[in-house]
Every structure is written in C-alpha cells, then in structure tokens.
Amino acid sequence: MSAEETKRGGVRQTLARLLGSGSFDAVFLAGPALFGLLLFVAVPFAIAIILSFTNLRMGSPLETQFAGWEQYRRVLGDEAFRRALFNNALFALVVVPVQTALALGLALLLNQQLRGRILFRTLFFMPVVFPMALVAIVWKLLLAPGPDGLMNSMLQLVTFGAWAPRDFLRDPLLALPAIMVMSIWQGAGFQMVIMLAGRQGVPETLYEAAAVEGAGPWRQFLHVTLPQMRNTIFFVVIVTTILAFRLFDQVDILTQGGPQLATTTVMFEAVRTSFAEARVARAAAMTVIFFVIVVGLAVVQRKLLREEREIL
Amino acid sequence: MKPRSASRLLPLASSYAVLLVCTAVFFLPIAFMIVASLKPDELVLREAGTWRALFPGGASLQNYRDVFDRVNFGRFFVNSVFITGCIVLGGLVVNSMAAYAFARMQWRGRTLCFGFVLALLILPFEAIAVPLFYQMIEFGWRNSYQVQIVPFIANAFSIYLFYSFFLTIPKEMEEAAAMDGAGALRTFFTLIVPLAKPAFATVAILTFLMHWGNYLWPLMVVDHETYRPLPVAIAEFQTLPPIQWGDIMAFGVMMILPVLVVFLVFQKGFVKGVASSGIKG
Structure with a gap:
C-alpha cells in the first residue's frame, strides 16, 4: 500500500468515525451541493441580515458601526420604498387573480377533446421561453405612444375611435397596468400547464357521478373541479404572488421606476439603493424585508394547503 | 345518450x-x-x-446584417449558451448526487442537512442578490463567466425534484445491486442515473427556463461586453443610438429563434417538466 493510499484510507476512516459508516460516499455525493448552497446562498443571506443592522455605505469615511433597527426605520419611512411595497402589492392584487383565472380557463378549455389542442397549448406556452428583457422590449414597441402604436390603434378600433392615444409608459396611471399586461402575457402559459396537469389528476368518475345526479357544467366546475384542484390553484396563487414581489426586469428596462414612482418596486429600490447610492446597509435591510414578505406568503401557503408532507 | x-x-x-x-x-x-x-x-x-x-x-434581411455590424451579437449569444449550459450541466451532476444521498443513504447529519436544503427552497434569488454581489467583489469575480455560473449550480429546488423522483424508484433494485457488491457510488452512477432520465430532463428544462433570461444578476456583476449575456445585451442595444426598431426586433428574433426551435422539438418535455414542478406544491 502506497503512502498516498494509506493517507486516503486514513481520511476515509476519520470521516467514517465522525459521520457513521458508509458516510464517505454520502459526503462525496452531497458535499458539493451543500457547499455551494452554504457559500452562495446561506452565507450571503446571513451577511444581509448582519449588514442591515449596520450603517455601512461604500466610500463613506465613517467607520462601520452597529446601528440597531435604524436602517429598517429609515427604509420603512422612505416614501419611495413605501410606494414600492404598495406597487408590488397592487401588482399582485391584480395579476394574481387575473393570471390564475386565465390559466385555469385555458387549461379547462384545453382539457376537452378538441382538435388541435396540442397546437393551442404550444402557442399559449410559447411566451414562457421568452426572456423577460425581450418581452419588455417587444411590448415597448407595441405600446408606442401616439396613434402609431399598435395598442393605441387597437384600442381606438374597439372603442370606435373613443380612445385617445396615450403614452402608456409615461402615464402615471397606465404605466403599471401596462407592465401587468405584459407580465400576464409572458407568465400565463406556465401556470396553464400546471393547471392542466392538476385538472388531469382529477378522477373522471367524479364528473360521471356528478352528471348522474344531474349537475350541469357550471355546478360540476363549482363542486368537483374547484375543490379537487384546490392544491394546484393555491400553488399557482402563491408562486404568482411571490413572482409579483420579485418584479424587476420590466421596470428596469421600461420605466426605471417612473413616472413619479408609479412603477417602482422593492427589488428596483434595493438595486438602486445599492448601486446608485452605494447605501449597502440600507439595501440589505430592504432585502431582508423582501425575504420576510416571501416567508410570510410561504407560511400562508402551508396553512392553506394543510398538506401532510411526507419528507424524511 | x-x-x-x-x-x-x-x-x-x-x-x-x-x-x-x-x-x-x-x-x-x-x-x-x-x-x-x-x-x-x-x-x-x-x-x-x-x-x-x-x-x-x-x-x-438588412436589419439582421445591421445588428451584426453594430454589435457583437455572436459573442453575446455564445456567452448566454455557455453560461446557461454550464449551470444546467453542473446542476444536473451536483444536485442529483446530493438528492441521492438524501433519498437513499443513511449518514449522520442527513436530517439536519436536508432540513437546511428545504429551508433554502423558499429563499428567492432576489433576497440574496445584493449581499452576494459584495461577496463576489471580495472573490474578485466581477466581470467573469464564473460569477454568472458557479453561484447557481447548487440549487435547492433541483435537489428537491430529484429527491422526489428517487423516492419513487423501487428499493429492491438497489438491494439487488448491493447484493452483487456494488457500492453506493456505483449503484448511483450505473443504476439510478439511467433510470432517472425523465427527472434529469425535467430539471434540465426547468433550470434552463430559470436562467436563460437572467437579467438582474448579470446587470449587477458584468459591465464588460466580453461576458455580457443576451438579455442585458438587448437591453443595452435598445438604447444604443440611433434607435432603430427594425434592428432591435431583428436582435430579438435572433435571440429567441434558436430557443423556439428547441422548444418546439422538445415541447412535450417542456410541458411535462413545468407540469411536474407544480404537482407536489
């Protein structure tokens, strides 16, 4: 046995003693992923929490000090950040029900024995493979101001000329709705596919039984489809809500948070604070607040699902 | 009737x-x-x-020619393919291995480590983007490929998907392999990996969808054209004077066309992959 092999054997034995027999293989298998998650996810998150309680600012001559809850107080008192929270919540309030209903509706339509349903499914899913940056840019052209814009001229057509052309992305009332519409366009296909899978998991015998009892399509939907797809629908609702709070790309490309903070979001404020202002501690506090919101949503999801997860 | x-x-x-x-x-x-x-x-x-x-x-096709004249489109495209490809391939290897250790092996600390992975499931990338950025500066990784790849290889969600799949494989097959004297590693690489092809396809497609459009992170960590991926490149291009919408749309088409072709060829896989992301909830 060479020295090298003895050494490796020694490491193996030490590990085995430390972690139990057969654990060398386990460490070899799980080690890289655990190391990656620790170094690139857990550590930065811990750093964010620590930084959020300091006064660190890049390039500031002041010494970094413990600042208690000061950053949180400032962030929550900041007009732009409050508006960002409001915008994210409004975005979720509109996009989540609309997108979920649209996805459910499309899924139910496509669950019928229709000719060409694969083709339709493919078409509705197509925007999902589009990067959001590209979606934003294509929609910027669709939303072009003046009568030349496709959206403006279509709205004029369907309102028989009553619609006066608007500059959607520079209008404080229309900028956020415009971003909502393009986000729904990009995301609905993803949710539709999840809904379709959920619908196909509902036993057909339930519908047959309901039909025997004389339930029409509407009552079948209310009393079979909705309760049976409960978990799928909640899943889609929570995922879409969390996505709504992650909103960034469209805002950065189209409006930079404007006009007059009408489209600013938590992530946009965090990035702006971190880069344009180099206020590291404040951005960290924003990040932590963002995380608390997401965890809150996840906890709500668990409660609603009442699902017994059999993990481990 | x-x-x-x-x-x-x-x-x-x-x-x-x-x-x-x-x-x-x-x-x-x-x-x-x-x-x-x-x-x-x-x-x-x-x-x-x-x-x-x-x-x-x-x-x-004049607009297409113009794009190539005005910016280094080929470079951006190769960057995106390379970065996403590395994340997908690296992720398949690393996360499937970890999932197997969690699903099938007994070792001290397993429960604790798996709890750690599950806890990270709900942590969206945005929650760590800002501190990770400063960490990457400490590493000296700003403006590089690795800064866009390495942090994303280990992924809690991928581990969870693999884990769920491995649990469905009958234990008897592994026990038979163990009787033949195969260790855990050999069992994993020669028996489990071929059986788990559908799980690999699902994770590959979901990882691709998650990272192909990455915008926020490269915007933060890359300001060199050399390492710039497509989403940031098109965002820059649409503000590059003179603003010519034909060119911008040509850039967009070239950026999405190969992906659309891949999607149409594997569309069953895409749909199945996305569907399975929601089943467990």
Missing part, C-alpha cells in the same frame, strides 16, 4: 372561438416582432398602428 345536437355543438363552437381569440392575443406580439424585424427601420413605427404591422412590405 343524446345525439350530437345543437346543444352540444354550441359549447364546442364557443370553445374554439375563445381559443382563437387567445391565440391571436398570445401570438400577436411574436408575429409583430418577426414582421418588424424584416421591415426597413423607418416603416416599423409608421406602420405599427395599421394592418400593415403584420405584413412586411419589401421584406429584407
């Missing part, structure tokens, strides 16, 4: 009507992008509000 009467045809017809309207809504922006990319720049905006928006008059 009732014959196929009007009462049955009406809902069918309305289903088709709704689907066709939705098709128009979903496909219109894509068609518009493709048509605009073929038009002379000055016509794109002028015709955007008319029926001609969807009919290219005097179609040519």
